Amino acid sequence: MTAAGRRLADVAVTGGRISAIAEQLPAAAGTREIDATGLLVLPGMVDVHTHTRVATDDQPDRFFADSVAAAYGGTTTFLAFNNPGTGSEQTGSLPTDIAAWRRQTDSDSAVDYGLSLVLQPMHTDLAHEIPAAIDAGVPTFKAFMVYDFALSDVAIAAALRATVDHDGLLNVHGEDRAVLEANIARLHAEGKTAPRYHADSRPAYVEADGTRKAIEMARGVGAPLYVVHVSSAAALAEVRRARAVSQPVFAETCPHFLALDESRYELPDEDCARFIISPPLRSAADRAALWDGLADGSLDLVATDHVPDSLAVDKQTWRESFDRISNGAPGIETLLAVVYSEGVVRGRITLERMVDALCTTPARLFGLNLKGAIEVGRDADIVLFDPTERRTLRAAELHHSSDYTPYEGIETSGVVRSVMVRGEFVIRDGRFVGRRGFGKFCERRLAWR
Ligand code: MN
């Protein structure tokens, strides 16, 4: 499978790269042959939005576990953000942050991985440090407009200027902070603190306002912009408006917005807490609009926004108030299963569009220039996928470092049989056969800039 089409062919792998593709390749001496008859041969998924947590003395296996989970799900490369809460060292300097994170994750991943830097108020020299980070192979950055590490407008403008001048790309979490905080204060004043009010504090206009503002700031300095986790028809409309006038605005949505909706907030409080993510789950109409946007290319790609929160610890604060609950849900292992089942099987997108949105476009946009396609010269990151088998998602059967999945009990089509990273099996016949530290840190360069 490629983003452009499908055909029956042999794929040759030499030295970890794809070396030939042809209808019939000769079996050379010393060649190992893998029979993929009846299976889809997909490029490995490229997940550009995760908040995996680095190893600590107390939890030495959590980064490794999530990399193994990625492999089980067919993801062969993931990018992580080093935001507070991931255990990443916060040094106040971007180049030093890169060095620290690389040390903290060194020899710990089963699949290939990379870093997107989170910009924080403590980073006071973005004009110099962003170019230095780009030179060090980290050309993508994230600015939050909300949370206690939100960037000021001045800092966002500085980041946009530095990325346009040095071939970087700024990712923005677009929500309007002032409106959000006013909503939270109003709900508190009304005594509304239960988890479900999380959604009431962040209606779609909070997201659309933040998204529009980020788009206008990027337009002002002529910078490309990447909008993370578009969840609503209103925010999607802002993205479409910018693209209609050829502004370089790129946008992602996430599997939870494509598969779930706000009806989850009617569940009892403790169950409701599982779905405290930002932006929140939206209406069925929003979900349908996102599928349309993904099909017509207004949304470039799907990434997970994986946060390995646990019910046992991170979500327990639901008892205090909705705004005290850690935001996020695990998803690193379920990307392909959810998008294939909800998208391809239900006829909302083609298989080619799925490969484009989960593999080829994320690799291209984020400068993973050897990833994302089954093409001669690229890394042999390959998934053998059986589209006929069905499976019910259960947290107990997943491998991620979280203790739940928002997709509990959902029926999916297709299972990952085997996964190769650079020509080596990491998953074989449904079993992990890889090794800790096999995954390489990917230095990236945005060739499309
Ligand atoms: Mn976010």
Ligand code: MN
């Ligand atoms: Mn995120």
